[in-house]
Amino acid sequence: MSTQKLFINFLLLIFLNLSQSVFAETIYVQDIKAKGGVKSGTLETIKELVSSGVVSEGHELMTEAGTAEFILQPKLLKLGDSYILKIDKIQNGKIKFSSKMKASSLSDMDTVAVRVVRSVMEETLPRDSAQVNDVTEDEVHQGTRRYQATRQWRFSFGPAWSNGLNVDGGGTNWGFGYVWGLDPDFDLKLNWSIYTPRSDEDDNARFTNVTLGMNYFLTRAKHSPFASIEIGYGSAAASEDSNNFFGISDDDASGWTIGLGLGYKFFRTSTVNVGIFGSYQYMFDKTEKSNQTPRLGSVSLVVYY
Numbered sequence: 001m002s003t004q005k006l007f008i009n010f011l012l013l014i015f016l017n018l019s020q021s022v023f024a025e026t027i028y029v030q031d032i033k034a035k036g037g038v039k040s041g042t043l044e045t046i047k048e049l050v051s052s053g054v055v056s057e058g059h060e061l062m063t064e065a066g067t068a069e070f071i072l073q074p075k076l077l078k079l080g081d082s083y084i085l086k087i088d089k090i091q092n093g094k095i096k097f098s099s100k101m102k103a104s105s106l107s108d109m110d111t112v113a114v115r116v117v118r119s120v121m122e123e124t125l126p127r128d129s130a131q132v133n134d135v136t137e138d139e140v141h142q143g144t145r146r147y148q149a150t151r152q153w154r155f156s157f158g159p160a161w162s163n164g165l166n167v168d169g170g171g172t173n174w175g176f177g178y179v180w181g182l183d184p185d186f187d188l189k190l191n192w193s194i195y196t197p198r199s200d201e202d203d204n205a206r207f208t209n210v211t212l213g214m215n216y217f218l219t220r221a222k223h224s225p226f227a228s229i230e231i232g233y234g235s236a237a238a239s240e241d242s243n244n245f246f247g248i249s250d251d252d253a254s255g256w257t258i259g260l261g262l263g264y265k266f267f268r269t270s271t272v273n274v275g276i277f278g279s280y281q282y283m284f285d286k287t288e289k290s291n292q293t294p295r296l297g298s299v300s301l302v303v304y305y
Contacts, residue, residue: 036078
């Protein structure tokens with residue numbers, strides 16, 4: 001090995017040692033406070049797991065409270081065969097941060113102890129402190145358990161305004177479809193919609209669309225806003241004076257469409273919901289005669305049942 005490589009390795013070793021000494025915090029672990037009839041041997045075992053977690057996370061474990069920068073106060077609650085471990089992070093007599101986590105059994109406590117120690121030291125939620133090698137048994141089951149999807153019919157109507165259809169005024173957009181609630185955050189939806197102008201004018205313009213889309217809810221609350229994206233296939237026709245028997249416009253177009261929308265869904269915890277949905281639809285085609293791109297904006301009242 002060359003002298004240059006030896007010198008670089010030496011500098012890296014010094015840097016790593018300095019990094020550990022600079023960023024390592026001194027910790028003292030107090031005796032565990034417990035409720036639920038926990039045996040003394042179990043308490044000693046869990047305290048040792050917490051102490052081991054402090055060391056494994058790169059901190060320095062102290063034997064006296066007066067020499068430590070932080071004090072960790074573990075608390076244990078026994079519920080049947082499961083345990084809840086809570087740790088308070090104390091500095092200068094004040095609790096700076098607390099974190100807790102459930103272990104389905106005592107055999108899972110080694111993972112839980114490390115997770116809670118990491119959580120309080122980093123001051124993050126336990127779910128945000130998970131690493132690929134320390135997922136608990138409960139989290140494994142939660143990750144593999146199938147969510148029971150909800151299923152609802154969807155009916156909507158509301159005012160709409162078109163572009164590229166030679167329509168001066170607005171009209172009405174009608175929709176009918178089906179919604180699958182995949183989980184608390186996402187909906188999958190299939191929808192058919194048709195736009196009709198006002199009956200007093202432009203009555204042969206149209207915009208019909210069949211879409212498949214997703215809704216993403218911004219919160220899991222009872223009433224929640226959501227964002228939507230849709231991809232579909234539609235047909236449209238611009239208003240014109242038609243000479244055919246049915247009065248149907250020949251200035252038409254058909255092609256793929258994309259839609260973006262924002263909405264608000266109410267009473268999500270019920271089997272029947274209502275909502276408000278605003279969307280903008282764009283067709284990737286132009287009308288045959290006027291060479292315009294059909295577009296449609298609408299605001300709809302939606303009923304889910």
